Amino acid sequence: MTSSFKGPKPSRRQFLAGAAVIGAGAAAGARAATPDPLITEVQPWAQGLGEGVDATPYGLPIKFEQDVVRRNVPWLTADPISSINFTPIHALDGTITPQGCAFERHHSGAIELSKDDYRLMINGLVDRPLVFTYADLERFPREQHVYFCECAANTGMEWAGAQLNGAQFTHGMIHNMEYTGVPLRTLLNEAGIQTEGKWVYVEGADASSNGRSIPLEKALDDVLVAFKANGEALRKEHGYPVRLVVPGWEGNMWVKWLRRIEVTDQAVESREETSKYTDTLADGTSRKWTWVMDAKSVVTSPSPQAPIKHGTGPLVITGLAWSGHGKITRVDVSIDGGKTWQEARLASESGNKALARFYLDINWDGSEMLLQSRAMDETGYVQPTKKQLREVRGLNSVYHNNCIQTWHVKSNGEAENVEVS
Amino acid sequence: MTSSFKGPKPSRRQFLAGAAVIGAGAAAGARAATPDPLITEVQPWAQGLGEGVDATPYGLPIKFEQDVVRRNVPWLTADPISSINFTPIHALDGTITPQGCAFERHHSGAIELSKDDYRLMINGLVDRPLVFTYADLERFPREQHVYFCECAANTGMEWAGAQLNGAQFTHGMIHNMEYTGVPLRTLLNEAGIQTEGKWVYVEGADASSNGRSIPLEKALDDVLVAFKANGEALRKEHGYPVRLVVPGWEGNMWVKWLRRIEVTDQAVESREETSKYTDTLADGTSRKWTWVMDAKSVVTSPSPQAPIKHGTGPLVITGLAWSGHGKITRVDVSIDGGKTWQEARLASESGNKALARFYLDINWDGSEMLLQSRAMDETGYVQPTKKQLREVRGLNSVYHNNCIQTWHVKSNGEAENVEVS
Structure with missing residues (x-):
């Protein structure tokens, strides 16, 4: 068996213009212009031995993921004994x-x-x-x-x-x-x-x-x-x-x-x-009473803690949807603050009263976005805007807010929590 | 609102003869004969404060579960770097x-x-x-x-x-x-x-x-x-x-x-x-080749590491079944070494090429059992006995053994790995 390194051959299949082409010249993209030592050189982890099977009888996440942890909000959680933290x-x-x-x-x-x-x-x-x-x-x-x-x-x-x-x-x-x-x-x-x-x-x-x-x-x-x-x-x-x-x-x-x-x-x-x-x-x-958690959704990436770092082109928009009334039947995503909507793809059939994962795969042109998601459940209930909720429930509550969330994604890929009227 | 502590009242609903009845006399069972301080006295954990939300940004199992870990087998895993451990x-x-x-x-x-x-x-x-x-x-x-x-x-x-x-x-x-x-x-x-x-x-x-x-x-x-x-x-x-x-x-x-x-x-x-x-x-x-993992199952409890500790009466027999060919459609359980079989209950519809959990709820009379499980997948394939496998594949291999496993459960609830002919 021999490896068949070849020069680039333009293909309509190409999805990522930026993906490096092995052996390609400068025309194929900046990353391909110089040899990548991570490909061309034998790396330390490919030479020595790693950790053995008795190292971690019960394992924890790798050190590179140490930021993916529960966090509290100091001004919100003054007393950590009787308080709350948040899933990342x-x-x-x-x-x-x-x-x-x-x-x-x-x-x-x-x-x-x-x-x-x-x-x-x-x-x-x-x-x-x-x-x-x-x-x-x-x-x-x-x-x-x-x-x-x-x-x-x-x-x-x-x-x-x-x-x-x-x-x-x-x-x-x-x-x-x-x-x-x-x-x-x-x-x-x-x-x-x-x-x-x-x-x-x-x-x-x-x-x-x-x-x-x-x-x-x-x-x-x-x-x-x-x-x-x-x-x-x-x-x-x-x-x-x-x-x-x-x-x-x-x-x-x-x-x-x-x-x-x-x-x-x-x-x-x-x-x-x-x-x-x-x-x-x-x-x-x-x-009296509010027990059931109504249908709700949120875009988890991109979002303020998960900015777009790779520039324009293919972008995976993803998030979570759920309903206390049963299954999620549909999630729509808007990139213009709710003016227009596109139906997102559910990763699998929604469970009953369980989180559903949705995706919308887009080609981002670098324009600013007002990113929203909107869930619908098997009862036909549609997740409301904050304006709609406030009209019914006023502003006094801190509970049961299931409104549509907006992230303002800027051209540099950073995102902020904003409200749209 | 007042609590309504009452004496025992025989009921055909009673499932566990041993479950303590509040305020009952000696006739209702040994545990009810003396007041249980865990019920009648305020316990330390109900008086003080527990751990706060900033204690474990990423949590581990509680100390009482420290035995539920991956383990290796010293005689099998002489070199822990290039070796294996086992899920509990x-x-x-x-x-x-x-x-x-x-x-x-x-x-x-x-x-x-x-x-x-x-x-x-x-x-x-x-x-x-x-x-x-x-x-x-x-x-x-x-x-x-x-x-x-x-x-x-x-x-x-x-x-x-x-x-x-x-x-x-x-x-x-x-x-x-x-x-x-x-x-x-x-x-x-x-x-x-x-x-x-x-x-x-x-x-x-x-x-x-x-x-x-x-x-x-x-x-x-x-x-x-x-x-x-x-x-x-x-x-x-x-x-x-x-x-x-x-x-x-x-x-x-x-x-x-x-x-x-x-x-x-x-x-x-x-x-x-x-x-x-x-x-x-x-x-x-x-x-050449054996890539697909054929349908297989095992009773996980009771088993040698999970003996019956509660004596006779209601007993949950449970285990796992899986098939590399798709979904598990049925699991049978035998308590007599394969002479007779009872259909087990699947906890949910089996996923595709995913573990399925099965249960058989029995009333154990304390007799010795030769406990087995037998999986069937959506192709109609039935998990074989070890005898059947050996007839086809001989004794030289250490790979792809998907035969029916037998646990010998004794009257004292302890279990051992045995073969039945």
């Missing part, structure tokens, strides 16, 4: 979020609770109050589903106008994992729900307890008592050993370190569902 | 494998190669030899798919009889991730394949180069030049920044640190596809 969605692709960089929100910090010390109580309006150990839970039939989890406050700062300069910060209170667990209905049926039971009140084992009321209809539908995420045990910061998964509903209801489920005849109206996580409307009254 | 599949659930505990196989160790230093050459029988930078690759239209990657030597030691006592070691040279990348056909079309081109020869940037020949038909079908796995960058040990993904085919062809793709008119017949990764048959000749 600008640097990810695909749909799965690794646990290690999936956003965290705690109300009294992430606690360390062993399986041996774990207990789950079901009480209240049940025939048979029960306490389960972790080993008990492992004996019930399990299910698996990929679901997104979005904090109700995701994009919340943007109600007041464009504030946070990066998709990680405007939209990074979201993650998407494959959960394994026992359906909550299985455990509730084991306890036997009494006729008067209409709600469950769920609590965590941390000091905040983060109690929330969930209508029985949802509790008996698709709620999971989960102990695995993306194949492995939940991480400490995601509720080890057991968390609640409440598909499509706001993240605050996904109680971590799940301790107790009480069947009740009415909503408890706890702190977390009245003074917090409630939308204050223009007239000062509260919207 | 006995302790995982679901289908996604986190990169951090996904098995590694290197031929000269895992190298550290930056995106800036990365180059991919396409040469040989092409109209236009090309060199791509990492940034170039990011400009082509991307795809996403979940695929399993199995080393051809997975379960290889078992050809000679039951040897390795644990699903991690018998079947753990496998992982399953969501890949994002550019179809190889896109890059080959960019270069322009000449009429004589029938194969591609692919090489990595490490010292071993691990060169392999792939027929052009496969290269133009579903092979990906991938740069993301499970949403984030490939880890160093998985080929950062770019690896080849060859769906359904043996892991050795999934070249890491992908450096060069040469279009050739015939197979190179390199070391890695002749003296290695080739099945030596009973008569001493070699089977």
Whole structure:
């Protein structure tokens, strides 16, 4: 077998005018004009030995990716124990979020609770109050589903106008994992729900307890008592050993370190569902309730933290879309601030209440862009503009903002968070 | 709202006879006889504050899970640089494998190669030899798919009889991730394949180069030049920044640190596809070629590393199934060494060339079991017994063993790797 190095031959197939042609003269592009030592010389990593298989029993990302981490916003997260950080969605692709960089929100910090010390109580309006150990839970039939989890406050700062300069910060209170667990209905049926039971009140084992009321209809539908995420045990910061998964509903209801489920005849109206996580409307009254996260999307690249560095020509525009009502059926992308739209390509058929990845492949001429994306879900709901949302809900809320996001991409490839009227 | 603690009330709904009943007397079971301080007393983790959101910008598993790691087998992996470790599949659930505990196989160790230093050459029988930078690759239209990657030597030691006592070691040279990348056909079309081109020869940037020949038909079908796995960058040990993904085919062809793709008119017949990764048959000749990983399955729990600890009663039997030919359509489980079979439940519709998770929920009476699973794929192929395989392929090979595995589960819940005739 011999290598067949040849000179350039113009081809209509050529996609990247800038891709180097081996052995080409200056006419074929600047990069091809001088030999590239990364091609022509044997490199150090091709001569010595690399790391062995006993080096990292559990691995971490390579050092070159050390910027792809959860980040908080100092002015927003003055108290890091009872606060939030953000998934680096600008640097990810695909749909799965690794646990290690999936956003965290705690109300009294992430606690360390062993399986041996774990207990789950079901009480209240049940025939048979029960306490389960972790080993008990492992004996019930399990299910698996990929679901997104979005904090109700995701994009919340943007109600007041464009504030946070990066998709990680405007939209990074979201993650998407494959959960394994026992359906909550299985455990509730084991306890036997009494006729008067209409709600469950769920609590965590941390000091905040983060109690929330969930209508029985949802509790008996698709709620999971989960102990695995993306194949492995939940991480400490995601509720080890057991968390609640409440598909499509706001993240605050996904109680971590799940301790107790009480069947009740009415909503408890706890702190977390009245003074917090409630939308204050223009007239000062509260919207009751806002549990489902409506259809939403965001362009993750290009974006302020992911500028275009390669100049004009082929450009991959990509982002995420999701809906708490089910599947994403369509995503449109605009490069002119919403005047005209092009249908984006979904990387695969959207899951139910799971992140979908979209792409629009364009040939960028270097003009400024006002980049937007707009999601539609299987109910026919279309993601609204911020103007449309404000008309209905006013400006008082910091929760449940699912409006269309705009990035202003400049000719030099840098991007900024802006609002278009 | 008041809690309604009540005494026990016998119910036909009761699934776990051992689950503690709140406030019950001794009659309801040993655990209920004495108050459980984990229920009745406020615990330390419910009083103090936990860890804040800036504690782990990139998180690792909780300390209680420190045994769920990649492991090698000292007598098998004398040289850890050029060797293998195993995914802890006995302790995982679901289908996604986190990169951090996904098995590694290197031929000269895992190298550290930056995106800036990365180059991919396409040469040989092409109209236009090309060199791509990492940034170039990011400009082509991307795809996403979940695929399993199995080393051809997975379960290889078992050809000679039951040897390795644990699903991690018998079947753990496998992982399953969501890949994002550019179809190889896109890059080959960019270069322009000449009429004589029938194969591609692919090489990595490490010292071993691990060169392999792939027929052009496969290269133009579903092979990906991938740069993301499970949403984030490939880890160093998985080929950062770019690896080849060859769906359904043996892991050795999934070249890491992908450096060069040469279009050739015939197979190179390199070391890695002749003296290695080739099945030596009973008569001493070699089977040519064995690329596709046939349908296979294994019970991951209970298994030697995951014994039954809870005694008799409800038991979840679970495992993994996969096929290099497409989707898994059915998995059967036997508890009597293959005399009788029960159809297991698939956790979700099987992906194409991806791991499927199966469950069989039984009521275990404490009898000894000879536990087996048997996969069937969409082509109608049924996973064979070891006896059937040996009849066809003899005993000389260490590659491509996809036979039915048997665990001997004893009355005390412990399990051992055994063969049944």
